[in-house]
Structure formats: structure tokens, C-alpha cells
Amino acid sequence: MTTSKSAPQEQPVTAELCDWVTSLQASDIPTHVLQRAKHLILDGIACGLVGAHVPWSEKCIDAIDDYEPAGYCSVLDSNKKYGPLAAAILNGAFIQAVELDDYHSAAPLHSASVILPALFAAAEVQSHGSQKQPRRVVSGLELLTAAIVGFETGPRAGAAMYGAELLSRGWHSGPIFGCPAAAVAAAKLLNIDSAATESAIGIACTQAGGLMAAQYEGMIKRVQHAFAARNGLFGALLARNGYLGIRKVFERPYGGFLAMFSQGNGREPPYQPEEVIAGLGRVWQTTHIRVKLHACVGGCHGQVEALERLQETYPDRFALENLQQIQSMRVALSEPVFAHDGWVPAERPLTATGAQMNAAYIGAAQLVYGQVLLEQFDAAALDDDRVWELIRKTTCVRDEEFDRPNHLCGARVVVEFADGVTVEETVVMPRGFDPPITDEEIREKWRRLARTVGDNARMQRLEEAVLSLEDLEDVSDLFALIRG
Known part of the structure; x- marks a missing residue:
């Protein structure tokens, strides 16, 4: 350059x-x-x-x-x-x-x-x-x-x-x-x-x-x-x-x-x-x-969805009671997402803002709770021992593959277990990118959120x-x- x-x-x-x-x-x-x-x-x-x-x-x-x-x-x-x-x-x-x-x-x-x-x-x-x-x-x-x-x-x-x-x-x-x-x-x-x-x-x-x-x-x-x-x-x-x-x-x-x-x-x-x-x-x-x-930075949606796929493909290995068997987790991200969200948390607990902008926390929350929604950023979740054990095992890296146009929110996740088995998943474009979220899905999201704040x-x-x-x-x- x-x-x-x-x-x-x-x-x-x-x-x-x-x-x-x-x-x-x-x-x-x-x-x-x-x-x-x-x-x-x-x-x-x-x-x-x-x-x-x-x-x-x-x-x-x-x-x-x-x-x-x-x-x-x-x-x-x-x-x-x-x-x-x-x-x-x-x-x-x-x-x-x-x-x-x-x-x-x-x-x-x-x-x-x-x-x-x-x-x-x-x-x-x-x-x-x-x-x-x-x-x-x-x-x-x-x-x-x-x-x-x-x-x-x-x-x-x-x-x-x-x-x-x-x-x-x-x-x-x-x-x-x-x-x-x-x-x-x-x-x-x-x-x-x-x-x-x-x-x-x-x-x-x-x-x-x-x-x-x-x-x-x-x-x-x-x-x-x-x-x-x-x-x-x-x-x-x-x-x-x-x-x-x-x-x-x-x-x-x-x-x-x-x-x-x-x-x-x-x-x-x-x-x-x-x-x-x-x-x-x-x-x-x-x-x-x-x-x-997902209730987190858009750049990490590919990472969340890669973990969702791994949880679906290997339900036993990613069962909550087996997460301690994870030896390491490597998350490959685009340059801007890595710079924005690939930082190593220095303090525990993170603020809700920091957690929503941190790839290690977001990935750990997905594994522990099976979702990344608003409740994953309340006080109890932000100081959850299970989440922090996985954060300490997570390494984020930049991968030029995701620097290509329209791929910035993609991710590759590689998980190694204590018995030496390694699994990985790549999401090039998270859901809602291509094809985009439908109008019907937006209305469904509206109704889920609206039910929590006002009379029907x-x-x-x-x-x-x-x-x-x-x-x-x-x-x-x-x-x-x-x-x-």
C-alpha cells in the first residue's frame, strides 16, 4: 500500500x-x-x-x-x-x-x-x-x-x-x-x-x-x-x-x-x-x-453464527457441561473488525458496552447461553465464571480472507478440545447479508421487542x-x- x-x-x-x-x-x-x-x-x-x-x-x-x-x-x-x-x-x-x-x-x-x-x-x-x-x-x-x-x-x-x-x-x-x-x-x-x-x-x-x-x-x-x-x-x-x-x-x-x-x-x-x-x-x-x-457489534455476527453451527453440528462437545473441555478457541476476523473487537479484556467484569464490542466475550456468551441477546449483557452474565474461563482461552487474529469487499463481517472459528480433537467453521457472510433479512422477519423482531415495552x-x-x-x-x- x-x-x-x-x-x-x-x-x-x-x-x-x-x-x-x-x-x-x-x-x-x-x-x-x-x-x-x-x-x-x-x-x-x-x-x-x-x-x-x-x-x-x-x-x-x-x-x-x-x-x-x-x-x-x-x-x-x-x-x-x-x-x-x-x-x-x-x-x-x-x-x-x-x-x-x-x-x-x-x-x-x-x-x-x-x-x-x-x-x-x-x-x-x-x-x-x-x-x-x-x-x-x-x-x-x-x-x-x-x-x-x-x-x-x-x-x-x-x-x-x-x-x-x-x-x-x-x-x-x-x-x-x-x-x-x-x-x-x-x-x-x-x-x-x-x-x-x-x-x-x-x-x-x-x-x-x-x-x-x-x-x-x-x-x-x-x-x-x-x-x-x-x-x-x-x-x-x-x-x-x-x-x-x-x-x-x-x-x-x-x-x-x-x-x-x-x-x-x-x-x-x-x-x-x-x-x-x-x-x-x-x-x-x-x-x-x-x-x-444479535445484540452485539455487527462485525461479530459471523463469529456468532459460526459458533451456532458448531453447536448444532457437535451438540455433545458443545453441551454446557462439556465446555470446560475446550482447550483453545481461535477467531479469525477482518482487519477493521479485529481492530474494533479483537482486543483482549484487561478488566473483569467488562461494562455492557465493552462486552458488546468484544469478540472474546461475544463468543463465550454464545457458547454458555446459546444466544447473544440483551440478557447476555446484564450484570450476572458479565461476571459469569463460565464465560470468563472461555474468554481466557480465546485468541483473535486478523485474516486477510475477510478483508475482501462484502466479507468484513465474516469469521472463522477453530476450537481445540483437551482430547486433541479440533473443529472449525467459517461464515463468509452472516445471516441477513445475502440474502438480507426479510420484511417479515423485521416485523417479527418488532413484535418481540414491542411486547416488552408497551401495551399491545x-x-x-x-x-x-x-x-x-x-x-x-x-x-x-x-x-x-x-x-x-
Whole structure:
């Protein structure tokens, strides 16, 4: 890999993206993309409703409530309302709170936790009105179209920086790619023109950041995608009233978004501005957003499924009472997943955040509990002797086989037993990648999660409202159901 000697030539990709955003109509979007987007919204709401009630989310709303005045923007499963930016932070933190939300496996970000908080707040800004901006009712179809704009933009911004490469270098990629995604989504819903949308993107991108060291301890990792939601919303709200942002923020070689976050990556060229607009209107990234079936980092889903297969193939050897016979376990991962999740735990117990980002813990939990869901990250599981015995026997390594495009979340697991027998399993692409999780499976996931947080009648009405968004005349009806 060689170091670049010169940046790519400027291409007017920012303006072209903004022209596409402002001109896009719902009728331009294929029916299957509209349908998938509704299910992604449903999944994001489900994750947020569950995530609103975990301890770190309750701590977040308690802290914000202590200083933030009441406002008019809704918060998931809460009777409290705040200003637009605070509401976006809380809703994003809730959707990302339990690691069950969506992910894009090629350009890693969690789209719902970035897009939905920005849109929910922007819609209520519109319906509330102000001295300078008249009140306007927002329809479900407008919300759906704006969501797709955001779903399409985030992965493209990520691809322009080689997707998971940022993650390999220790950046939390989603809060970075998510800033322009939230900006264009909010700008679309606020109905601002192409020039103002470009300002919104520039304002959002100059706020971008996110340190992946947040995964080891603390609570702030849960909020970092929400930063992107807030940054994009803030950019769109400023631009709506004529505040000028950075122009050409994607293509500028000095101080531009792609140029700065690509520094030191050793690539040639260091970034690819053309990826920002590649396939717009033809290739729909919305359909490439993955829905999680395991409550952990998406990069380890291949590892979980390799262990599931081994448990099914060798039920006696992997019976709970025989796990002490495991001598060693070797987990081969792609470069970004190894850098992100292949670290050796230094403290016991891990925090819930750290455990959900640690391949050794995730694999051990699968073997002990037969699943990786929310209960595998409660206090008892995090300090389970059986889990920690297996963690100490686990070694994670990087394998270039999984560095190939679309293989980043794959894994190979090799288990050696005390009697010398070795078994192994490889998962090239985890479930939900190819083919993707079906809409029916997303609805099933929604119903499983919804049963844990609200009365059945409300959850049924909420599901119906989301899945018929194109027929909803006023999204205020949706927000009333979200609040509960």
C-alpha cells in the first residue's frame, strides 16, 4: 500500500448530491425501496423503545432534564418534550442503546440512530412553526422520502473514505459518515433548496467526530451516533434561515471532510469523492442496510453464527457441561473488525458496552447461553465464571480472507478440545447479508421487542402507522404513539 502524494482533483460532488436530494420525489423511488425503508424505520423505533429504559439511557435523560428546558419535540416512550437538538440526542442515544439497531456492513454506520432523530425533530419544528417560519403539517410520505435520502447518503459518504477504513484507525465511523446523512435528511424535510442543503452538509461535517475508544467503558458510545443526528439537524436549521456553511465540503483538498478524515490512511488516492454520488437513483443503499439479529457489534455476527453451527453440528462437545473441555478457541476476523473487537479484556467484569464490542466475550456468551441477546449483557452474565474461563482461552487474529469487499463481517472459528480433537467453521457472510433479512422477519423482531415495552394495542397501532406511512396525512399522529 503506497502513500498518496496528491489529493484527488476537485469534483463538484457536493452540489450534485444536493441537487439530487432536493429534486427527488417519492415517485422516483422504487416501491420495494419505499417498503424496505418503512421496515427500517419500524426497526429503529423498536430499538429506541427498548433502549429508552436501560440504565445508561435513564442516566442520559436524567442528566439532560437537569439543565435542558422543556420544549415541543417528542422523545421515545416519554411524556417529556425538549428542544429539537436535545430531543435528537436522546432519541439517537435510545435507538443505539442496546446494539440491536441496523448497520451497514460495507460503510459502517447505524442509519436509524442518525436519521430518525433528526427527522422526528425536524418534522416537529415544521409543525410547531416560529416567528419567521410558518407552521406546516408534515405528511408520512415526506418523512419516508427524507429518510431514504439519509439512508442513501450515509453509506456513500463512508464509501468515499473506503468504508471501514476509518474504523481500523480508531474513528467511530458512524458519527462521522452520519453527519452529512442527517443533514440531507433534515434539509429534505425542511424543504430547503439545493444551495441551503449544501450549507447544511458543510455545517454538519465541520462538527463530525467520534473516538472508538468510547467502546471500552463509560456510556458515551451510546450517544455518539446521536451527535451526528444533532449535527445534521443543527446544520439544516441554520441553513433554513440563510446561515452559510462550508461549500464543496466533500471535494475540498484543504480542510475538506474527505481530505481530513482520510489523512494517514496510506491509500492511493486517499479518498474517492465520486463515491458520494455513485449510482444515485440507480443503486439503492437503503436495501443494503442490515438488520441485526444479535445484540452485539455487527462485525461479530459471523463469529456468532459460526459458533451456532458448531453447536448444532457437535451438540455433545458443545453441551454446557462439556465446555470446560475446550482447550483453545481461535477467531479469525477482518482487519477493521479485529481492530474494533479483537482486543483482549484487561478488566473483569467488562461494562455492557465493552462486552458488546468484544469478540472474546461475544463468543463465550454464545457458547454458555446459546444466544447473544440483551440478557447476555446484564450484570450476572458479565461476571459469569463460565464465560470468563472461555474468554481466557480465546485468541483473535486478523485474516486477510475477510478483508475482501462484502466479507468484513465474516469469521472463522477453530476450537481445540483437551482430547486433541479440533473443529472449525467459517461464515463468509452472516445471516441477513445475502440474502438480507426479510420484511417479515423485521416485523417479527418488532413484535418481540414491542411486547416488552408497551401495551399491545398501542404497539399494533404504531406498527400500522409506520407500515402505512405513505397514507399518513400528519406525522403528529405517529409521534403521539411514539411518546406513549
